[in-house]
Amino acid sequence: MPLLSLTTHLALLSTRLPKLKSEQDEDPLFDDDWDASVHFYPAGSAKPPVTLLVMAVKENIIFDPSKEELSVAEVVLAVSIASQSSTSREGMEVDSGRELKLLAVRTIDPPSRLTHPGVPNSLNTATGGTAAGSTEMEVAKTEGVLEEGVWQPPRGGAKRKLIAGMIARVLEKGGVADEVLDGLDAVDLG
Numbered sequence: 001m002p003l004l005s006l007t008t009h010l011a012l013l014s015t016r017l018p019k020l021k022s023e024q025d026e027d028p029l030f031d032d033d034w035d036a037s038v039h040f041y042p043a044g045s046a047k048p049p050v051t052l053l054v055m056a057v058k059e060n061i062i063f064d065p066s067k068e069e070l071s072v073a074e075v076v077l078a079v080s081i082a083s084q085s086s087t088s089r090e091g092m093e094v095d096s097g098r099e100l101k102l103l104a105v106r107t108i109d110p111p112s113r114l115t116h117p118g119v120p121n122s123l124n125t126a127t128g129g130t131a132a133g134s135t136e137m138e139v140a141k142t143e144g145v146l147e148e149g150v151w152q153p154p155r156g157g158a159k160r161k162l163i164a165g166m167i168a169r170v171l172e173k174g175g176v177a178d179e180v181l182d183g184l185d186a187v188d189l190g
Helices: 003-014 135-144 160-171 176-186
Strands: 050-057 060-063 075-087 093-108
Touching (some): 050 176, 075 160, 093 176, 160 176
Antiparallel strands (some): 050 060, 075 093
């Protein structure tokens, strides 16, 4: 998980605001006693969202990828989630564990989409290949070539099934998102 998301989450949890002393119809007047201040996210209320970075290469899903892993990613998602607690009809909190809510999914162009493919030997005149006669022939020849040892950037978009699987892996009970939120809950902000 990106460090910025973690520090932002913890900073929001520890943010305190001065207590409002004035009434609703008066000009705002705040209490200057810091001990009377209130938390931006009070205990027991909803917590700020967390954004997880998830990538896939073929069918492999990787959480919190390194720079090297991102360089070969076929699809990269920033998945924002929030935890919410279950409540009963009377407003009493039910101890059914954490429920994760999907807030947003953003696609990120991986560096591999910005990288030009290698020149295959069949198109390289220095290695005995023949140059294509026209641009269309060159594109057709390049598109169809899958030579061993020549890196080809991913072409086309990600499959919907793969993206749905990545989101499902983030939201699954006991998965990475639960581990991250458990770790954030364990931090003492006192």
